[in-house]
Amino acid sequence: MKRRQFSKLVTGLTAGVCMAALSTLSVQAAEPLKVGFVYVGPIGDHGWSYQHDQGRLSVEAEFGDKVKTTYVENVAEGADAQRVIYNLAKTGHDLIFTTSFGFMNPTLKVAKQFPKVAFEHATGYKMAKNMGTYISTTFEGRYVAGYVASQVTKSNKIGYIASFPIPEVIRDINATQLALSKYNPEAELKIIWVNSWFDPGKEADAANAMMDQGVDVILQHTDSPAAMQAAERRGVYAVGQASDMSSFGPNAHLMSVVDEWGPHYINTVNSVMAGTWKPKASVEGMKEGAIVIPSFNESIPANVVAKAKELIAGLKDGSVYPFTGPIKNKAGEVIVPEGTRLAYDELEKMSWYVEGIPSDIPK
Amino acid sequence: MDIDLITNILYAMIRTGTPLLIVAMGELICEKSGVLNLGQEGMMLMGAVVGFIVTLLSGSLLLGFLLAMVAGVLMSLIFGLITMELSANQVATGLALTIFGTGLSAFVGSDFVGKPIAGLDPIHIPVLTDLPIIGRMLFGQDLVVYLSFLLFAAVYWFINYSRPGLVLKAVGENPHAANAIGLPVMRTRYLAIIFGGAMAGLAGGYLSLAYTPLWAENMTAGRGWIALALVVFASWKVERVLLGAWLFGLASILHLVFQGLGFSVSPNLLAMLPYLATIVVLVILSSNQSRSRLVAPMSLGNPFYAKS
Structure with missing residues (x-):
């Protein structure tokens, strides 16, 4: 909830910044790529959402101020997810990752409304012109x-x-x-x-x-x-x-099967920045280090x-x-x-x- | 089903029911005074996170449990100040308290995710604990479970046999009449709210220090809401709260055990039952007519203004 309020705040600030930019017309520096992440659990679960957030942090570490990342955690699968994804798209995010199976249909609906935004949905099977999927094996x-x-x-x-x-x-x-x-x-x-x-x-x-x-x-x-x-x-x-x-x-710990999302997120951000991103069904596993x-x-x-x-x-x-x-x-x-x-x-x-x-x- | 399995099911039944029992008793006292605090989940989470951090840093479980209760009390005082001094709507304030507690506990605990502690272990009494069927259930629990037994006895006596218990009920039924005969309405309600907070903090601490000794965001996973429903189920009788909490514990354990044994009952159906019941109860709670039939405290949820 805290994060959602935060994202509203960000929306407000963004609007303010845009107006300031319009009034001066002198800002020339390249805008950072805005990347949004939607998590099903808390980033403190020490499991699935935690690992996705580690991936987000590695994107920030890789690109520094060339990217701006936002995340929304604890998003219920279903109608609420659509609202969250819509808000991210509406607030100028260029690339949005939705990281749970139940976000599939909400992501698809929002993707159709925002053809210029790139969407990637984890673990699902539905795609669109601007919506790819990724899954690790x-x-x-x-x-x-x-x-x-x-x-x-x-x-x-x-x-x-x-x-x-x-x-x-x-x-x-x-x-x-x-x-x-x-x-x-x-x-x-x-x-x-x-x-x-x-x-x-x-x-x-x-x-x-x-x-x-x-x-x-x-x-x-x-x-x-x-x-x-x-x-x-x-x-x-x-x-x-x-x-x-x-x-x-x-x-007790026999072994852990650890998800490393960082490499995929970094590659995707790279291709969006280069303008070469195309929706695909990405499958990565041990070979790719995922x-x-x-x-x-x-x-x-x-x-x-x-x-x-x-x-x-x-x-x-x-x-x-x-x-x-x-x-x-x-x-x-x-x-x-x-x-x-x-x-x-x-x-x-x-x-x-x-x-x-x-x-x-x-x- | 062999005897060992039954022994373990009964043991787990009490253990699973304990956090619910503790929170629900706190909420029961609070509601008896006419105050409906929907902030249980938030108070529990604050208790869980504070208890965990204190134990991790100090190494003392006792200190952890104590400060978990203090955290619950502080949270309940926020609720108390807003609903009593400012006469804000209790339902809305309680919901806000849950949202606030969820967020604040996540914020405070963010550096403590993924850190293990040695939790509170169950006791072992030679011979008694090894008795078949009832051994582990009665003599192999951890100390908080026994504390919950004591608390139950204390609350039962307090409500049914003590003079302050009568005052509490009078305040909850008709605060104006209670005020007119000189009973301290505000003080009674404050104490009831504080007791509710302490119990929620203790239950939260139980989750993060004994049940699953770890901190993870939102780890109460809805237990505060179930406890709220339990109080209504129990029609505000503490002995029924005890039965309800253990019954709920049994239901949630059986749902897991049956699957392991390979029974083909739909786990979705079984898992749905407690929540379905919660919804039904909350719907009933929202109607005034059925509330009086269920012997709810008459002034439950109504703010009190002292008329001078």
């Missing part, structure tokens, strides 16, 4: 996490705290299951949906409920480090999401770490691809035939579980 990290989890589990029960059943989350659950099926078919994936991206209390409750049921490795697709902390308290392993969560569980696994827990056996690093190298050079056929769905039908790879645009619409996941996608 978090599933590469999940695949490695799935492999490591399959090797360190003793109970053969792996927990997965999930947020909402959207394609991105389903895709990552599938990538985890594919790694389990391949490297330890005995391991069972227990999925708990908490229906929130960010609720530390609930995430910790979910982690505890899993551990009560014998889970000894916890993965999460929610944004707070609460599950990591709960795992540390009870002496089991957990995998950090979005940012490096090792400080919340020095012993997905990083900074460290592995020292208690993981050396051969497992070596194999995990081999997987990372394979994902980088393209020799390893988690969604390579044959892949069956839960009904046992072959969806991806032997030898073919499921394309990115299919992954972005994924709405089915692969074989081996015991539960169903919530309806």
Whole structure:
């Protein structure tokens, strides 16, 4: 809320500055490129929105006073998002990043109203003449996490705290299951949906409920480090999401799948400044440095770490691809035939579980 | 379901219900005096952030909890001054307090995100804690949970059996009559507001120091609102607040446990229930007729002007 009021203030100031400029007609210095960011959570979540904001800060560090960045945090997905995005476009932002799946339709609507503004929407699949998408292939990290989890589990029960059943989350659950099926078919994936991206209390409750049921490795697709902390308290392993969560569980922290948005944001700002920006569906992963696994827990056996690093190298050079056929769905039908790879645009619409996941996608 | 699982569910039920119980008891006392403070969420967040920072810097959990309560009290005093001295609308002031507390706590806490502390650990009594089913629920909680039991007993006695409790209810039912017979209306209301603030601060501190020992913006995630609804559910009876808080704890735990066990109940449906109930209750609360049927304090939400 504070930020929104702030952005209103900025609007007012901008209007004032414009009038001052008109009255003197002597300002010749190049206007800084105005870049807006819309976050779904607080920048202090130490997870998803925090990492996007780190990306914003790296844009500021790279371009200095050639850019002016604004961000709006805690924006609810839905109608409110449209108002926020509209305000950013209206206040002269040249490039706007909207960083959550639920901002897709609001972004599209505003993009049509402001054809001269460049929009980039994260994790969605709808595009327009002035609206591109970008996504990082978090599933590469999940695949490695799935492999490591399959090797360190003793109970053969792996927990997965999930947020909402959207394609991105389903895709990552599938990538985890594919790694389990391949490297330890005995391991069972227990999925708990908490229906929130960010609720530390609930995430910790979910982690505890899993551990009560014998889970000894916890993965999460929610944004707070609460599950990591709960795992540390009870002496089991957990995998950090979005940012490096090792400080919340020095012993529990198996690894983190970290999003680095900086490189993409810097490249995009560069192309907008050069006038070469065109909407595209940008997919970046380990190869581009958008997905990083900074460290592995020292208690993981050396051969497992070596194999995990081999997987990372394979994902980088393209020799390893988690969604390579044959892949069956839960009904046992072959969806991806032997030898073919499921394309990115299919992954972005994924709405089915692969074989081996015991539960169903919530309806 | 095996016995260990039931033991753990019961343990988690109490633990999850505790922050709700603490805030709701504070709000109950406040509403009994005729003051509706919708600022619970903001006061909790301030309690959470202050408690966390103090414990991180001083290393003392006790000091953290104390100053969390002080933070809650200071926030409630802002509400008190605006609604009592300036006779501002209580609903609007409470909402503003929540917005203010959310923003201020984010601002104050921005340097403390991502820092871990050693939180308050559950106690362990040999033999008793290891009892099946009820062992962890009754003898394996942390100290704040036991404090919430004591607070419950104190509030129950206060409302039902003490003379100041009678004064509180008189002020909440008809402040003018109370004033006419010489009861201190303003002072009673101030004390009730302060108690509400202290409880919200304590509950916030519980979240950031014991439940999930970390600070993250907006970490209360709507618990203050649920507590408000709980008070209405409980039709302003403290024993029902206790049951409601634990029931809510049980519902939110079962929703997670069932998924882990693979039951095919839609988690969306289960997760929706407490919020749906909150909306229904708030709608009911906004109508005067149903309010009296639900035995709400008669003058709830009305400012008091001493007629001289």
